[in-house]
Amino acid sequence: MELTQAVKALQRALCEELPDTPGVRILSVHLSLADSQDPLCWLNSQTCWPQFYWQHRDGHEEYAVLYALRTFTSLAEGQSFLSRFPEYPELRLWGLNAFNPQQGQLFLPRLTWQRQGTQTRLILNLYSESSLREAAQEAESWLSGLCPATAIPALAARVCEQVHLPEKDQWTGLVTEATQAIGRKRFDKVVLARATDMQLSRPMSPAWLMHASRQHNSHCYHFYMAFDSHKAFLGSSPERLWHRAGRQLSTEALAGTVGRDADDSKADQQSQWLLKDKKNQHENWLVVEDICQRLQAVAGQIDVEPVQVIRLRKVQHLHRAITATLNHADDTACLMQLQPTAAVAGLPRKDALAFIHAHEPFNRGWYAGSAGYLSLASAGFCVALRSALVQYDKVRLYAGAGIVAQSDPAEEWQEIENKVAALRSLFS
Incomplete structure (x- = not known):
């Protein structure tokens, strides 16, 4: 009907x-x-x-x-x-x-x-x-009192101003400090994030950004939480945090990134490079090992599938699927074991988080958390990446990059530029 x-x-x-x-x-x-x-x-x-x-x-x-x-x-x-x-x-x-x-x-x-x-x-x-x-x-x-569906208003605003937190010079200093800390064995990896604040010429409909992102960013979880008529947190994330059906758990390691050229043959070359690059392979395997170690506290048999490359609109990622049988259908335990993953925080988690809290010039809030649903029968949450916080005429975009010993600040800056372009380009 x-x-x-x-x-x-x-x-x-x-x-x-x-x-x-x-x-x-x-x-x-x-x-x-x-x-x-x-x-x-x-x-x-x-x-x-x-x-x-x-x-x-x-x-x-x-x-x-x-x-x-x-x-x-x-x-x-x-x-x-x-x-x-x-x-x-x-x-x-x-x-x-x-x-x-x-x-x-x-x-x-x-x-x-x-x-x-x-x-x-x-x-x-x-x-x-x-x-x-x-x-x-x-x-x-x-x-x-329900209303009939109407079209989402088209964007009638333009970007007047854009500010990064941190700006590029500060980012370079942060990455350098992180790699030095890794060299001193303080931690193995830390994921540093950047917020981009955009001032618009007039208020926008948060649903427009979700609608546009859904149209352009395929193979992503699309999530949208509207707190009121003008404030919303939303995004299009490629990454599952976990899915549970009964006691069967599915999660994944999504880490290691390269750009995606619009030309398919060049994109193929980029994906082949990614599969062979030691720095990206190392970054992905660190995440796999951390997830498996954490799941041992709540699950029995754990299986890891071979590495694949996932292609998105602007970037490509290394991906390994991980499955496990939980001892108990306990989603709180899953959340505490899996979030934040090494792909959004670092390793060891405690030391990486301490570095993030001490050095990042903004509060992550909902960014790099998770979005989804919970029930006794099943649960499904994606990692809240490629995301934005919209408040009236202000939009904050988020992106991050995994820093390991071999990281170069300029390359990591370009990586977050590629990631944030999934949403930023929609305003063009």
Whole structure:
């Protein structure tokens, strides 16, 4: 059925008698939507927040979720909440984990637009600490206030000013200091990041940037968290942090980078160079070893697949898939073991983080954290890379580079330029 019919069907279902007791209920209806129906456009047309959009990098899953019935400031808090409702293993929370994994913003949505393969559903959650009957009455009224989907406004702003944190000279000093620290055996690797602050000529729609990035950056997880009508954190990330189905875990090492030429033959040459380059191979293997070592605390058998090259619009990366069987289906343990990975922090983690906190001239916040969903049955989070924080007429873009003993400051600066171009070029 069409979206308006689906909403009416949910409203009719809410008229059925529900108990005057606390608890959870999940109602859903199937949708048959035209190809032109875009859940991101529908989400952006609504006038309540938070809003969250997520698309799997292979395109087979897509979600748009709306309005918080309950919010959580950490994944651990959310997992504790879900454990109260084992009869609803598919009940999902959505949101972000900060670079500091003990901090987050996740929420139980009232309404979810879900596409899995060719199957699309509209899912309504009811939750109350006192009365499901009252929750149903509130939901029925709330559904009446939904707005029809409208087009996302095109960008009508231009970039007036651009400032890097750090600027190039300071970056050169930081990389030099990092390589010297590596030489003194303080740590093996550190990932240094840069923030690029852009002042626009007028406020922009954060959903426009997500829409444009989704169009241009393929083979990426697309994530979008709108906190209100003017503030959002979003990105198009190539990297999975973890996916769990039951006790089966999938993660990966994505480290080692080269540019991607528009000419396919030249891009082939670049990928072959990447596969043979000792510095990039070393950087990738450091990440693999760290992930496997950390998973030993929570998993049994761990398998690592052969290295491959993943091609994105502006860059190419070395990639190794890693699978494991967890001792327990514990996503808080997965988060604490895997985030931040060596690909976004360094090795050893504690020493690399100390260097980052002491030297980076900005707070990473949500950048290099993770975005996705959590349920008792499964969970899926991508690393929050190739990302931006949008606030009215200001946009902050993020990118980072792994620094090892052989790193050259100019080459690492060019690497982050290539990475940030995935979003920065959209403003051209």
